[in-house]
Amino acid sequence: MRTLSGRMPRRQARVAPSEHEPSGPLLRVEHVRLGYWTARQFTVAVEDVSFDVEAGERIIVIGPSGCGKSTLLKAIAGFIEPAGGLIQMAGRTSLAPGPDRAVVFQEFDQLFPWRSVLSNVAYPLRVNGHRRRAAIAKARQYLELTNLAHAADRYPHQLSGGMKQRVAIARALALDPTLLLMDEPFGSLDAITRQRLQTELNRIVEQTRVTLLFVTHSIEEALVLGDRIVVLGDAPSRVIATVDIRGLGGPETVEYSQMRGRLRELLAVDKEEVEEIGGLE
Amino acid sequence: MAVSSSAASIPRRPAAFGWARIPAIVRYPLVGAVLVAAWHYYAVHKGSLFMATPWQTVQEFWHGWRNGSLSEPTWATLRLLLEGIGIGAAIAAVLTAFATLSKIGEDALVLLTAVLNPLPGVAVLPIAMLLFGLNESAVRFVIANATIWPIAIAVSTGFKTANQTLVAVGRNVGLSRVRVITDVLAPAALPQAISGVRTAWAFGWRTIIAAELVFGVAGSSGGLGNYINNARQYFLTPQVFAGLLTIAILGVVFETLFGQLERRTVIRWGMKTS
Numbered sequence: 357m358r359t360l361s362g363r364m365p366r367r368q369a370r371v372a373p374s375e376h377e378p379s380g381p382l383l384r385v386e387h388v389r390l391g392y393w394t395a396r397q398f399t400v401a402v403e404d405v406s407f408d409v410e411a412g413e414r415i416i417v418i419g420p421s422g423c424g425k426s427t428l429l430k431a432i433a434g435f436i437e438p439a440g441g442l443i444q445m446a447g448r449t450s451l452a453p454g455p456d457r458a459v460v461f462q463e464f465d466q467l468f469p470w471r472s473v474l475s476n477v478a479y480p481l482r483v484n485g486h487r488r489r490a491a492i493a494k495a496r497q498y499l500e501l502t503n504l505a506h507a508a509d510r511y512p513h514q515l516s517g518g519m520k521q522r523v524a525i526a527r528a529l530a531l532d533p534t535l536l537l538m539d540e541p542f543g544s545l546d547a548i549t550r551q552r553l554q555t556e557l558n559r560i561v562e563q564t565r566v567t568l569l570f571v572t573h574s575i576e577e578a579l580v581l582g583d584r585i586v587v588l589g590d591a592p593s594r595v596i597a598t599v600d601i602r603g604l605g606g607p608e609t610v611e612y613s614q615m616r617g618r619l620r621e622l623l624a625v626d627k628e629e630v631e632e633i634g635g636l637e
Numbered sequence: 638m639a640v641s642s643s644a645a646s647i648p649r650r651p652a653a654f655g656w657a658r659i660p661a662i663v664r665y666p667l668v669g670a671v672l673v674a675a676w677h678y679y680a681v682h683k684g685s686l687f688m689a690t691p692w693q694t695v696q697e698f699w700h701g702w703r704n705g706s707l708s709e710p711t712w713a714t715l716r717l718l719l720e721g722i723g724i725g726a727a728i729a730a731v732l733t734a735f736a737t738l739s740k741i742g743e744d745a746l747v748l749l750t751a752v753l754n755p756l757p758g759v760a761v762l763p764i765a766m767l768l769f770g771l772n773e774s775a776v777r778f779v780i781a782n783a784t785i786w787p788i789a790i791a792v793s794t795g796f797k798t799a800n801q802t803l804v805a806v807g808r809n810v811g812l813s814r815v816r817v818i819t820d821v822l823a824p825a826a827l828p829q830a831i832s833g834v835r836t837a838w839a840f841g842w843r844t845i846i847a848a849e850l851v852f853g854v855a856g857s858s859g860g861l862g863n864y865i866n867n868a869r870q871y872f873l874t875p876q877v878f879a880g881l882l883t884i885a886i887l888g889v890v891f892e893t894l895f896g897q898l899e900r901r902t903v904i905r906w907g908m909k910t911s
Contacts, residue, residue, distance in 0.1 A: 435805060453808040463802045469906045470824045480810035483820075513907025531810065 381408035382446055382567055383432065383535055389440035390427050391592075398439070401427045403592035406441075409535065414561060414568040416578040419588030420623060425571045426462075428588075429539050432569065433459050446534060455484055458528035462540040464520045467512040467527075474499065474508040477527045484531065498526040501560060518549040525557070529564055536561075538570045542577065554580050575619045579604070579612065587622050597622050689875040697875035698882050707864065707876075711883055714860035717773060718845050721780020722837060728781065729788035729833075734818055737796055746793060750786050758783030758844030762852060776848055783844040784837035791833025795826025828903045835895050846884065 390402035401424030409415045419425045430436045432443055434453040445451055460466075467476050477495035478486075486494065499505050502522040512520055521541050528536055542550040554577060561568055561581075570581055578585050579601060587597040599619070605611050656664070673691050680688035689697070701707025732749075735742035761782050765775035799822050807821040823830075849862020859867075861880055868876035903909040 433809060435808070453805075453811075455809065455811045457809075459805070459809045461802055461805070465800055466802045466806050468803060468806075468821070468824070469908050470827070470902070483811050483816075511906055527810075 380444075380447070382411045382413075383409035383569070384442065384444040385409075385428075385432070386444070387441035388428070388431065388438045388443060390424060390431055390436060391439050392427070392436075400439075400592040402431075402588075404441070404594050405586075405588065407586045407595060407598060409567060409569060411534075411567050412565055414570065414581060414583040416582035416585045417569065417571045417588065418573060418575065418578045418585055418619070418623070419593060420590055421573055423588045423591050423593040425573075425588055425593075426539050429459070429537050429569065429571050432535075433457050433537055455480065455531040456534045457537055458531045458533035459537045459539065460521070460524045460528050460541045462543045464517050464544060465512075466524050467520055469512050471511075472508065473504060473510050473512070473515070473523050476512065476523055477530050480527060480531055494530055495526075498530040499523075501529070501563065502526040502556070516549075517545055518553055521545065521553060522556070525560065529560065529566060533566065536566045536568050538568065540572055541570075543572070550577075557581060575616055575623070578619070579607075579616060585619070587619065686872055686874060689878040693875040694878040694882055697879035701876065701879050707879055707883060710859055710861045710864040710880075711887075714845055714849065714862070715887075717776050717860065718780060718841050721777045721845070722784045722834075722841050724777060725781040725784030725837060725841070726788055726834065729785045729792060732785070732789050733792045733796060736793055737818055737822065738814065746789060750790050753782065754786035754790065756782075758840055759847045759851065762848050766852070771852070776845060779848055780841045780845055783840045787836040787840060788830070788833040791829045791836070792826050795829030795833075796822050798829075799825035828899075828909045831895065831899055831903065838891060838895075842884075842888070 385408070386406050388402060388405045389400065390405075391398050391400040393399075401422075405428060407415070417425045417428060427436060431438050432445070432451070434451040434457065442449060443451060445457065451457075467473075468479070471479060474492065474495050477498055478491040481491035481494055482488065496505065496508065499508055502525055504519065504522055504526060507515060507519060507523075512523070515523065524541065525538075542553050545553065558581060568581075570577075572578055572581075583600070583602050585597075585599045585601060586595055587599065588594070589596045599615070601615060604615060607613075652658075659667075677690050677692075680690040680693075685693070698707065732742070732746050736746040737743075758779055762775065762779050765778040769775040769778060796818075803821050803825055804817060807817045812820060845860065846862045846865075849860045850866050861883060865877050865880035868874070868880065899909065
């Protein structure tokens, strides 16, 4: 672990070119360095990561556990300021958390327990200026999209884990995000439910044409959901490869298994535990 | 013991023995009857000057609530208590919100609760009387002081232990810092807040009765503590007991109300198991 002591790294984040490029990529991540303070030292989680996301793309960020991929997502969401480098979203660089980058978290308890399913989806719309009726109508529409219309009046504690994650997806999508951020949303689900939700997410993304940035440590999930895969190494992490998998055949094809093999190799570069990384599928 | 073949896989419920076999609806009245009988015989033995029998107590209670001699002091006490708790809860809410927004506020709250929470509520009464005189404001002050700290401690614990993912979601959907407090932290802390108010209620209730008993203050009308103390002075023992019965019944009533409130909110939302 590299450490940085004494110097507060927050300042650097503001050093960013302000030229507006409407024609550029939707999201630009340039030489981003991220970390966190423990007691008196700064621990680097992400050393130097760069990649672009074009509008309409589905980007998967994959990496071994603890490589800082969730930290990276939090930085893009605006919860953490980078210690270095630049995160530029639609030309803007000072990123406070906001609904244009709606997040679906891994935790099941990301729903407000005191609100019904419908209200969990409608409330953020109310916060963002929708009138009551419009918010409820739109919430219903997105609950239908995620096959949850029948559960609208239930409370979160009455739902299964998979249903909770679908509510969270509906809530995020209803906000019409420019970029949908997902932080291992299916990581705590059983294998069967996870697979079902992956299929469902693919359908939803296709229908809504939302730009997706999805963090995972599962190679299978990356291959099922992504257009491009950004592979991170061990912490403090760097991008070790960016792979375009558009037009890749299904799991039964040779290309697919070759790609899977390649990703396994890439992810095993720093660690010899191929099993751990690949075994989750 | 013959096991029926159709329910072979369901083990038999272990048989309860003796007292536990009697259903609760019978058990509690039975215990109650024994206690009331013991009270009755002790009262008869002691003489009606010092102990009222259960029947005398009930009669006096009924009488006092019909002609107002007991109901008026009870309402007076309840009104003052509610006002005091209202003031206390409002101050507690402001203090906790301030403590959440700034480090200085947090330090102030920690220090104040550490010093003032252990103080018995009535202990502040002499100061209150110096500040406000012998009137209702003094009582309100004392009740407010007795209730601020348990509520503030409970709510700030609730804020601190609130699910950070929910806070992140709140910020992500575009809530301001203040609205994160009102729309996310406050409901998230509701289980603790309710139990805080419950404790505050118990503290306030004890404090106001003690204040009235010892100092006789509760404004012009006089409260329940006053009523009991006056009755004692004139050896109207049944009235003393009727006053105590009122306090006990109100205790049960408010416990039930708090239970209802929890069932309709935090238990319904799965934030607390019943």
